[in-house]
Amino acid sequence: MRRSSFFILLALLAVACQEPLSTEQFISGGGPYVFTVDLSDTTAAYDFDLYTRLDGDPEDLIPVKGTLLRAEWRSPSDSLFVEKIYLPLTGTRQSFFSRQIYEPYRADVRPVQPGLWTVSFRQEDRSQVVPFRGLGLVVKKKRD
Numbered sequence: 815m816r817r818s819s820f821f822i823l824l825a826l827l828a829v830a831c832q833e834p835l836s837t838e839q840f841i842s843g844g845g846p847y848v849f850t851v852d853l854s855d856t857t858a859a860y861d862f863d864l865y866t867r868l869d870g871d872p873e874d875l876i877p878v879k880g881t882l883l884r885a886e887w888r889s890p891s892d893s894l895f896v897e898k899i900y901l902p903l904t905g906t907r908q909s910f911f912s913r914q915i916y917e918p919y920r921a922d923v924r925p926v927q928p929g930l931w932t933v934s935f936r937q938e939d940r941s942q943v944v945p946f947r948g949l950g951l952v953v954k955k956k957r958d
Contacts, residue, residue, distance in 0.1 A: 835955045840865075842948035846936035849951045853925040862919040863952040864901060864935075869912050870945040878903050882938035890929030898938055922956075 841847045853860060868878065880902045887895040903915055925931065935949055 836952065838950055838952040840948055840950035844946060845949065846934050847949040847951075848932060848934040851931045851933055851951070851953055852929075853923075853931050854928045855955065856928050858955045858957055860923045860925075861921045861952075861954040861956065862923065863916060863954070864919045865914075865916040865950040865952065867912060867914050867947040868903060868945050869947055871911065878944055880904075881944045883935045884938045886934045888932040888934075889925075889927050890931065891927060893927075903944065919951075 839849050841849070851860075880900055883899050883901050885897050885899055887897075889895075899919065901915070902917060903913065933951070937944060937946075
């Protein structure tokens with residue numbers, strides 16, 4: 815009995831030491847939002863999701879339907895890839911003064927270069943001030 819308990823405990827510890835398949839980072843404030851993403855595993859594909867929360871008076875929140883973000887990906891070798899993305903801000907959970915946003919950004923990404931990447935987001939249209947609480951990035955690793 816004592817020996818089997820030891821092996822069960824050892825198996826549980828081995829499983830507990832595995833790398834998580836999902837990580838998330840949140841940066842509060844108005845941006846720019848700069849994230850470091852570990853894309854070292856060449857056998858995996860990655861999904862990226864963005865989340866935020868908008869707070870403000872109803873008159874400020876009602877007309878806000880979406881915003882353009884500038885995304886800049888910097889590779890481990892310092893190459894730069896820039897894109898503009900539209901982030902819908904309709905939200906799934908809302909109250910009178912708040913709206914929570916969770917949107918898929920990219921799916922099944924396989925980096926051309928393994929290593930630590932940096933991705934930064936900022937609002938593209940500076941004339942449209944969106945009351946972000948901050949911006950979060952969820953990275954999900956998928957194994958084939």
